[in-house]
Amino acid sequence: MKPVAATTGVLQTGRATAVRPLRFALLLTATTLLAVGLRIVFWWMQSRSGAVQPGDSTEYVQGALHLLQGSYATGDKWLRPPLYPLFLAATFAVVGVDLSRAMLVQA
The missing domain is CATH 1.20.5 (Single alpha-helices involved in coiled-coils or other helix-helix interfaces)
Structure with a gap:
């Protein structure tokens, strides 16, 4: 070599x-x-x-729960992008409505 x-x-x-x-x-x-x-x-x-993390996480969780129920309307104008609530709804559908499991999935 x-x-x-x-x-x-x-x-x-x-x-x-x-x-x-x-x-x-x-x-x-x-x-x-x-x-x-x-x-x-x-x-x-x-x-x-x-x-629970402070901020707008409650709005995202509510949006995800509405998606699981078949609607996206929350009564007020939705000012957040829809992709994260869609991700949360899919996670909740697979692992159940549990924020700690959702946090583990997104970690």
């Missing part, structure tokens, strides 16, 4: 440069597992406390 000159001036073999993609893959896998683990821990802590 011929030596390859690196940018630092040190000669490297082809085998040493082949280790870089493996290191990158391991780092990417570790980062992904850490991110997924943190999301699951956050979901678990929030589902145990019963806390």
Whole structure:
């Protein structure tokens, strides 16, 4: 195997440069597992406390429940985009009307 000159001036073999993609893959896998683990821990802590995120989440849940009942009208003008309530309605149809499970699906 011929030596390859690196940018630092040190000669490297082809085998040493082949280790870089493996290191990158391991780092990417570790980062992904850490991110997924943190999301699951956050979901678990929030589902145990019963806390609901403040903001407009109530409107989205109401929109999803109306979709499950076969209508989209809530009585007032709907000012939110319909895709997230549609996602929630599909999630509720599969796993039941449970916000903690919906949070796990979207994590």
